[in-house]
Amino acid sequence: MYKIVKKRVLNPTVTMMDIAAPLVAKKAQAGQFIILRVDEEGERIPLTVAGYDRAAGTVKIIFQVVGGTTMRLNAKKEGDYITDFVGPLGCATKTDGIKKVCIVGGGVGCAIALPVAQRFKELGCEVHSIIGFRNKDLLILEEEFKACSDKLTIMTDDGSYGRQGVVTAPLKEAIEAGEKFDEVITIGPLIMMKFVVATTKPYGVPTTVSMNPIMIDGTGMCGGCRLTVGGQTKFACVDGPDFNGFEVDFDEAMSRASAYAEFERREREACCNLFKSEVK
Amino acid sequence: MAVQPKKNEMPVQDAKVRARNFNEVALGYSPEIAVAEATRCLNCKNKPCVNGCPVNISIPEFITKVKEGDFEGAYAVISQSSSLPAVCGRVCPQETQCESKCTLGIKFEPVGIGRLERFVADWHNESGAVEMALPQSNGHRVAVVGSGPSGLTCAGDLAKKGYKVTVFEALHTAGGVLVYGIPEFRLPKSIVQKEVETLKKYGVDIETNVVIGKTITIDELFEDGYEAVFVGSGAGLPRFMGIPGESLKGVYSANEFLTRSNLMKAFKEDSQTPVLRGRNVAVVGGGNVAMDAARTALRLGADNVYIVYRRSMDELPARKEEVEHAQEEGVKFEILRNPVEIIGYNNPDDKRDLKNGSVAGMKVIKCELGAPDEKGRRRPVEIAGSEYVIDVDCVIMSIGTSPNPLIKNTTAGLNVNRHGGIIVEEDTGKTSKEGVYAGGDAVTGAATVILAMGAGKTAAKAIDEYLCKK
Structure with a gap:
């Protein structure tokens, strides 16, 4: 059992938790992920590591409440326990040879982008961050990004905060203005990452994407997380989750991500009803 | 008295009924049938069956105990050699091992050794009255990576010798392929659970949710005070x-499909883990795993399940019993067929149609058998222009696995072959790294439960010798 040491609501649909998992905390690095199960009957879901405290033995996760499992997780309180928490899995984000980086995060993906930005800052790199949200209410981690970015641009779809528009607009402007990024690292919805790659490709700016496909074991056994990268089958759990964005087949990844859409919708409704009846 | 020429039949669930449920197919011998079957053993002098068993169970000795009605005594004999008798009695390919060597089998059907082993183990687990003597601790610590058949066997053997053994399991439940791969109807998970509990009684610690190579490396295990490591990562x-x-x-x-259904219990209606319940399912491959996947698909409600295999029925690598069970249940065999393309559904008028990108059929090509390959199996040769499409909405690829890369990538000094399998000395399971032993699928690539158990046993013996010398 793994204790929820701290819980903080970041916005109405995004929650942060510190989980006591000393072995995972000891090894975790930016870019890696964990797998958890909320309870004995729970499904296994992957979440990218959003931070860690090696001394306290805790690992930070940030998740959006999107389906049955995240609803059950979100219903847990500080001091409660979850059944399983395993990691760190996957490969850490590569930092070698990078002096100047642009981190592009979208929505809850910013939670995962943050430790990557922090890592580059620690290493003494110049960090530009572009983070995008649908609106001001959904904005998360602004202060944290400010602290680790030499330049921070905040975008909202509706213009309710920061600049109005999508993350690719300031990215393109920066590249055209002559910013020489050694690497662009993007983490967010598949469709956003697809467009980030489409933006950087004409300029040949190396671009890493962090993929988060459906997984089960997460240890290189089931093959459910396979992607086509550079025409070859790759497994996000052991080969990734970071990949060369120019080579990823995003359309296929988006199609595969919808494999259980109908089941997820029913689970979500069932879960909503369950929590409603508990409130009564 | 003349010997009964045929084995006593194993009572099974009716094929039509069982094809729609996940309860165990074979129901097991009653004590009366078990004694009758044991009576068929000739108790011959040279005991060829023992050599046919990868873990060398004293087969005639336990069968004699069954004949005498001393079922606990029989269990004690088996447990000297096997840590998982209830599992082996169910999933071992006895027809190519112990039973293939049986003297009675020269003229008649061999003794039903597997069925008797299963009976004895189940008898013990159900009565469970007798407490096993606990070994005296020798103070040495050994780490076992993976709680599948090789790891559990190695752990059990070492624990019985007094070692303090910790088994590290990456998943949330112990058992490895016994829980994620082999379906409930062939090996009930409660049985695996019991076997694991027995090991715990011997003092074996099982740490779930630890991925060796990620959470902890092999080198760190030695730093933590483990004196030897067995890698059975599968x-x-x-x-x-x-x-x-x-x-x-x-x-x-097949791994994903079976893991969803078995480990994550997606076969239950209220499971939180989804699995696609195809109406028409093609399983590509002809091994035991393919049979498990096909029979699982049937039980999940499929109307038609096809085994698509590029050679003929004679070359199917699966156990005969599994193939027969699958046929009885209604699995159809599309033999001498090789898939060439899986066809996707695409609604050009609605890009948001959720069915877009799902399976709408599989194109296969007919084959005929050509000249034998280096293993002596006749090679399938495609017949040009013979392609046609099978109407399926789910395809399960069951054509093998390659060894897990996590340990290889994080352990300096551990040599692997070009397939990624860990290289070991066959008689000992010793790897290129001091104090590290390995066995099971991590070494051989996909093989059987009992071969993995044999490797675990071999390594346990070698680890004991290594640590005694040290």
């Missing part, structure tokens, strides 16, 4: 054919 990534359409929704590896 099979790794599934292979795919490399044909168009393998990334469509509804294409599974």
